Amino acid sequence: MSFFQNARKLLQQNIREYGMYIALFVIMAIFTVTTKGTFISSRNIVNLVNQTGYIAVLAIGMTLVIVIRHIDLSVGFLGGFLGAVVAIAMVQWHLPVFPAILLTLALGVLAGVIIAFLVAQMKIPAFVATLAGWLIYRGAILVVTESTGTIVIPDETFNAIGNGFIPDLPEMGILPGVHKLTLIIGLIAIVLLIISEINSRKKKQAYNFEVLPMEMFIIKLVFTSALIGGITWLLAGYQGLSWTAVVVLVVAIIYHFITTQTVLGRHIYAVGGNPEAAELSGINVKKITYIVFGSMGMLAALSGILFASRLQSATTTAGGLWELDAIAAAFIGGVSPAGGIGKVAGSIIGALVMLSLTSGMNLMGIGISYQYMARGAVLAAAVIFDVATRNRAH
């Protein structure tokens, strides 16, 4: 088979998967042109990543919730409420930063488990159970911030999560103005990626399975390496990798690994694909429901922490509409509303698409009213694309 035939086959087979990346690339390219390069500047990209953080972690959790055929509307205000809790824990109870964060994450898990109890044990539809949660947490934010109003967080360590950057290596006279530790991390990531891809290829060959033709394999490696390299270079050009980016990356890698490589991940997708069949296959559907909602609650807490840290305070309005942004990000990222289908990586791309639109249109000076319409149109287009390519695959 010739080179171009190979390339076409690869693209056709994976059009759905590559579609989102292409969409993100196109959106970024358009904004780069319309803002005369400001959009793609190091500073803006770093900001964009930091702004995406709290929605991205929610979208990761929401992906799994939708995969097992449920929904969670409560996570926005839960995140906002727990952001206030972490602030109170530090400011009023004088807890140190890390115990305060751990306490908040634990409370998030608890909140998720309560929802799971209602959904799995009491058989209440998730939409209703989490709508109740939405109302309750909204009230809860108002209660805890009633006396003080906005709670300002003075702790620098905590505020660094949303505003700080990883430290750099000492200045050695090479590459001045570039964040060298970020570059090194990027390089390590590229090397690890190449090693793991080569390993997986070798294992497949050992089993005599079909692998990509060599030239395609190399192109794929070069392309992904260039992508990581490019992003690293952009980030390193400003202040380097932010702590928010580190948190999101770690969460994304863990969840990507769990969903694609582990027995737990398989069980989650099986429950989403056909809950009755999963139950009869020895999978405890209730247990999976608890795990997925528990993880969602924990990520809602993390989301609240990221947001409070970025604002250096807990506000009375935190959490409004976060859940809908997260749900939109998941759907743009290819999660199927019918359950059983959806990827963590896709949802993060979805979150980036949403936030790129906001950021790009802000830079262009487009009013908020048109921004909502544009984001709605992109959501609709993404889902139409998804449905159209899915039908063609049959």
Added chain:
Amino acid sequence: MSNPILEMKNITKEFPGVKALNNVSFQVKEHEIHCLVGENGAGKSTLMKVLSGVYPHGEYTGEIVFDGKVQSFRGISDSEKTGVAIIYQELALVPEMTVYENIFLGHEIKNGSIIDWNETIKRAGEMLKKVKLNVNLAEKVRDLGVGKRQLVEIAKALSKDVKLLILDEPTAALNEDDSENLLDLLRDLKNHGVTCVLISHKLKEVIKIADTVTVLRDGQTICTLDAQKGEVSETALIKHMVGREINNIYPKRETRKVGEVILNVENWNAYDPNLGRSILKDVNFHVNKGEIVGLAGLMGSGRTELALSIFGNPAGYYISGELSMLGSKKRFKHPEDAINAGVAYVTEDRKGNGLILIQDVKQNITLANLKEIATRSIVNDNAEVKVANEYKSSLNIKTPSVEQKVSNLSGGNQQKVSVGKWLFVKPSLLILDEPTRGIDVGAKYEIYTIMTKLVEQGLSIIMISSELPEILGMSDRVYVVSAGKIAGELAIRDATQEKIMQLATNY
């Protein structure tokens, strides 16, 4: 000779990579019952979808002449307008609506733009009389049994002035009585001028009712047989369907070595809190190593419930009684416990609670025993493909690759995937619930052969089946279940169809 009401000429329909129909011709005469038979995947359903417009004009080549005119249907509503109605296996009624609402759903009787409920109820009553169904019109379809729902579907079709009624395996889910009723009704409709096309796997029923039979195989018309000329017989049909003669479809077993008791169930009672009544009463039975135990009985007698109550009780019945495996007492709280103890259950409803249709063959095969191919909870994808390929070849699963989605496979091959999935848990007791329902003769034979091999290797099988010949052909011992009780146990040499039916209907 009456005129043809329908002629489909040189129909060819291709899917990516497959020619589902290859130059098929199909002719139905007016006022006859025409049976369409063939193995699964032979193209029967595809042909009917072409006819009804599910695959619109232009997506196939060839010509459809119906009622003397060349037709080019663009959708089901087009074909319905000209008088073609299809009743599918999966019924298309709205469970929460009443019988009369369902009958006129989609072609409501209107006064201006307001539904005329009085006229609707009156006309619905007339329709029910035509199909000889005696139920309250205001009853919700949810509360009717499968047999009655089928009749409501037919009433719905009749209310649209149907000229050609197509039934896709209407008796697959019916018991003997309901099937018999349905066949009577079809004869009656024929006398009243309705032409019927019947797709069926049940050859006995085809022989009983058909005026003409068309056999499809591998997307081609093999032959059309005329019943009046005595061309329709079981051997002839099987020969044409599979392209070879199957003299004895139940394979001979080399050895019958029956070993120690593997499963023993005593004083087993179950109460279903959802139905609010007890469903199993004082059940006692046992299974030995290396034997096939048949569980016969009518549909709804409690056979599936018995199997599920043993298999970790996923439906949440309240259970009392004792269960032991190889002499040690067990209590399974979840299917997981049963699987770990070596029990596997292949469901009767492979699409509903057996397979995950949106996932591929390999994921379905490994699902119930992922730990076998995982180290420290991390799944080895390559080992998975290898395992799946082993079952693909040993069970002869016809699929281009194990990465194919299960929804794209034919019924027989889906059933093999289901069996493969449960063999991979390496069970010592395999429960097969209606293992050959809705699959064709060739695939049935393959399933029987697999069962035979398994018991020769020392596995024990409980086979639940509504088909008496299958029970008699495969079992070593038969229990007959009736109204939640074991009505009797028969050694295979004493068992006859009559004896089993007598026990099964003996409440």
